[in-house]
Amino acid sequence: MKVSDQANGTNQQNDCTATPLGRAIHLLGDSWVLLIIMNLLRGSMRFNTLRATLNHISSKTLSNRLKLLEELGFVQRKAFLEIPPRVEYHITEKGQELGDVIAALEKFGNKHLSNLPAPSNNDCQLSTEKPPCDQDTL
């Protein structure tokens, strides 16, 4: 059960998109979305920068998620008509509030997922230090 490539909600299965919480779960029940939001929360980024930060994401996947987030109004795409082209993605007001969720996640992780045996690999850019997102809005 993942977020579909397009932001169509016509999934017949089990997305529970009937209620806000269901939709939230459906949306945030996707690691990439979480990761993208997390990084964008710390500042606007260009496509490839973002892609480099999320180490192993393919351009396809990143593109999909970004498109989805844009449609939902959580991320704003700003394209500069230059050569070479430059596109910057940044969080919208709405998207900012996902910081609360991330914060809750982080707090939980720090409390209960810290001292588990780390499984050997270290992939994505997940800085432990607090990003300057407004967590005081909690």
Added chain:
Amino acid sequence: MKVSDQANGTNQQNDCTATPLGRAIHLLGDSWVLLIIMNLLRGSMRFNTLRATLNHISSKTLSNRLKLLEELGFVQRKAFLEIPPRVEYHITEKGQELGDVIAALEKFGNKHLSNLPAPSNNDCQLSTEKPPCDQDTL
């Protein structure tokens, strides 16, 4: 990118399991886990009851998630040696704190995912009313 069937963390790809937040994202980046926790937060449930509540989950998937959550210590499995067998799953102290995440999710959903055009289907049992989980701990 989903939570693997077993709770092994030996995923070589991109799970970002190095940092607590990464692990949290990895764990909560799964709709079923979120849904299960959500329902268990409202009270202990038996296997099939839980399964009925999460309308379309297969016993396999539910079993996997439950096992994972148990290994991580967020859910406690209590089996009664009766015939027919009865097994109750209930949230642990640790698991309780996932309520914060759920709460954040719900708050966000209510605020930003409420008035979107609902896509026709209504599957899972996602009650809109607040569960009695401690959201004031935020």
Added chain:
DNA sequence: CAGGATCCGATCGGATACTG
């Protein structure tokens, strides 16, 4: 009733190549 085993289709996501 709780759940393990298996089969198998659906989907996702990575790699690559290509375009403006």
Added chain:
DNA sequence: CAGTATCCGATCGGATCCTG
């Protein structure tokens, strides 16, 4: 650089059957 299109393998998850 910022994607899109395509191919295709890996994985997940549903259905079914079976057991204690």
